[in-house]
Amino acid sequence: MAKVSLQDIRKVYPNGAEAVTPSSFDIDDGELIVLVGPSGCGKSTLLRMVAGLEDITEGTLRIGDRVVNDVDPADRDIAMVFQNYALYPHMSVYKNMAYGLKNRKLPKDEIDTKVRQAAEMLNLTEFLERRPSQLSGGQRQRVAMGRAIVREPALFLFDEPLSNLDAKLRNQMRIEIRSLQRRVNVTSMYVTHDQVEAMTMADRIIVLNHGRIEQIGTPSEIYNTPASTFVASFMGAPPMNLMPATYDGAGYVRIGDKSVAVIANGAPKSDVQFGVRPENVSLTGVPKGAALPFTLDLVEELGASRLLHGRIEGHSFVVNTANTTRIPDGPTYLDIPAEAVHLFAPDTGQRLSA
Amino acid sequence: MAEISQTIATPAAPPRRRFRWGRVFDHAVLILGSAFMLMPVLLALTTMSFSDVQIERQGIIFGLSDQMGANFTKAMTEKSGFTEAITGTRMLMNSFILGIGFALGKIVISMMAAYAIVYFRLRFATFAFWIIFTTLLLPLEVRILPSYEVVQGMGLTNTYTGLIVPLIASATGTFFFRQFFRSVPEEMIEAARIDGAGPVKFFIDILVPLSRTMIAAIFIIMFVFGWNQYLWPTLITTEEGLFTLVRGIKQIIQVFEGATIPEYGKGLALAVIAMIPPVAIVVFFQNWFVKGLVESEK
Structure with a gap:
């Protein structure tokens, strides 16, 4: 659990394309921030820079009190849930969840306790010995969540975790993720292109367009006082008439x-x-x-x-x-x-x- | 395949099936084709059951006699060759060492090469890959003299190392693994990175298990390929104790040429023995083989 702070974070790709213009914002302890925007707006790049999967061109990233610009993803004390879950197909659910802990050289019985606790919380106990391929989409999603939870990280990162699910399951998982995040009270960054997800899940929403932050605010601020025509037409379905x-x-x-x-x-x-x-x-x-x-x-x-x-x-x-x-x-x-x-x-x- | 055609045919099959000439023709072509392919093997088997004298007199014989067991035993256990240093069993073992060493070596080397090319930001990765790929144009036969020179210079003639190592660089294997690795989703690596797996851990814990079927498929191909090596073993091994089956057969028949009758029965028995392991491997592992080449578990 930690405060996360981004200061003038900028991303320029080697080909000169500026994916994220200098952006600054803070995420409070236990807050769920949703980054939303159309595809190519830089929201995933921003998230991946926080994860350490992309280099930060300029700016300072702090997780807790630590500047983590050059820290390896494994040492940033983060956990990430991917769009396609990225479960290891050859490992059982149990091993999928335990892998990160095993690499951190935790004692076996401690790993076991943590994995079983997380499985309990996610109703996965009966599936612990199954392979990901034997699970439904929603269950796989929960395993991916479990893999993040067992690590007890300072920060959760979600990269469009619900876009591979059908509409009904998406609504259900949306609520599950939200209540789980509340329960474990871990600071979270959540990327989505779905404005309904953004509105329903966020403590605060960051609307991005062309690598620039258009507006940061609570869902009701974003909805009631959009800062620009882009925000006005992007948030809300059907969009605002202009x-x-x-x-x-x-x-x-x-x-x-x-x-x-x-x-x-x-x-x-x-x-x-x-x-x-x-x-x-x-x-x-x-x-x-x-x-x-x-x-x-x-x-x-x-x-x-x-x-x-x-x-x-x-x-x-x-x-x-x-x-x-x-x-x-x-x-x-x-x-x-x-x-x-x-x-x-x-x-x-x-x-x-x- | 059999299952599929059955499930389709059974419910629809009327009590009397209509006789169709097309079907007969199809089967005739298939039967003729397989008979044509299998005839030499069958003839080797039948001829083998006669004594050397009869074979010398009649040539290839269609029919069965009582010498098959004796010829087999002779082939497997009788010491032969110029120095009397080798039995069929020993040659079989040598062939296995060559086949397995060759296949494993190729898999290890080409997996590691493909791993480097696909996952590391090397300056000339693509270029390196194409260089490896062009070695397909330089098979052993083309580079046999320099290869021999190098191996001989290192004093590796008449060793298993000399027999196996110069052959294990594999463009085909590298290519297959490269294509496979490229199809592994990017997120898998990222998830592993966040899970604290370094390059070696990722390779061993994730990539190798994911490539299981691929490894099996390449193992089968390469084992058969290695098993059937003839030219290189002929050059490198001059000590008869290191002979493989494929090159040994000919040597053994040749030895007593002249005054005595060549040991045809034994030679044929060895030829049949030489055929069994590759066939067995393909038959037993064909499911894996097909799986490895057509689908991937992701």
Whole structure:
């Protein structure tokens, strides 16, 4: 258990490509940090640098009080769970879990106690003598977890550990990993491209794009006040609706020839990107006040909710409504509350409104 | 294969199967082909059951007589050769030493070479690999004089070392292991690194057990290859105590040429004995063999 601190960590590959721009953040003791971003955003590289599987080009990495930039992965006091689990296929579950301890020259009976404890915790006791090939995907995942737990490391690293599982199992394992991490209270870094995983598991989320940190924050901060259009459109399903508009400097945004009230905290008059989450608008059949006309093209039934795909002033727009909402027969309008509107700079994508 | 065709055929088979000429033709081709291939072996076996005198008189004989056991015993136990220093049993043992030493040596060397090429950031790894690969173009027969010169200079003629070591560098083996190692997922190495396994530990604890089937397959090929070596043993071993079966047979028949009748029965018996181990190995290990070459346990 330890605090982990990254200071201006940078990665440049020999071919000159900068995979991670200088990035700094701290992970508190026992915290689970999720690194999320599209593929190629540098999240795995960052994790692998912390693991010691990639060299750190510049910057300082501390695990606990130790600078570990040049420490061998085996001596960093970390454990890693890989996407394809990387279990040793020729070893039994027991041996898979014991291998790391054996290499550290722990006494046999101590290894035995630890492995059996971990197996107990993960409901793997009856499978200890099986080979990985005789286990289901979820069980293999748990063995990989067990291999990490028995080491009692200062830091857990998870590299997309759930992406090889089917959707149902993924939901279940998500909860298992989370509760296990809570129970053993080990500082963790978790890499995923799935924003649902990020939202549900993280204490704090780090959103990465093109090797740069876009935002660091709790799931609700990330969701409610995205720092940029990238974060806004990456986090949340369906993504935030974004469209170009003009802010008049006096609390209104003009989209085409319609205006919408916004809370902008004294932003100057300028062109903006106007963003609204699909679930923060309401659908009406009557054009009252500032309601925007909405051309409905397609309705997607999701069971608990409905996605209405359509257009506002020629820009595509998605509305997420409860399945109990009645869709008016005639023309439809959207009521957009001022507090639901996010404004971003059109060029940099940075957040303008509070 | 047999199982598969059975499971397919059994439920669908009607009480009387339709007679198909195509099937007859297929089988005829197969039977003819195998008869053609097996005939020499069969003739060796039958001829062997006659006495040397009869063989001298009649040549190859189709049929059975009573001398088979006697010829076998003679082949295995009778001291023969110019110096009377070797029996069939001894030659069999020498052949095993050569076959096994050759196969094991090749596996060890080529695994280590492939390990170095695949897993270590060597400056000229790819180049080194292609250099090793081009040695396929330089079989023993091409480099036999220099090879002999070197071995002789080191005083290794008439030793098992001299017999085996110059042959164990293997481009084929290196190539097979290289391809196999490259298919082992990267994460396996990383997991092992985090688990505290250094290069040697990783090789022995993980890579070697993972390559089991591959090792078995290459062992079979190389054992047979080593067993059948003729030219190199002929050059290197002049002491009859070191003769292998494959080269010994001819020597033994030749010895009494001239006034006496050559020991045909014994020679044929030795030839049959020489065939048995490679065949047995392939038959017993064919499952492993196929497994090693087509699938990998990952």
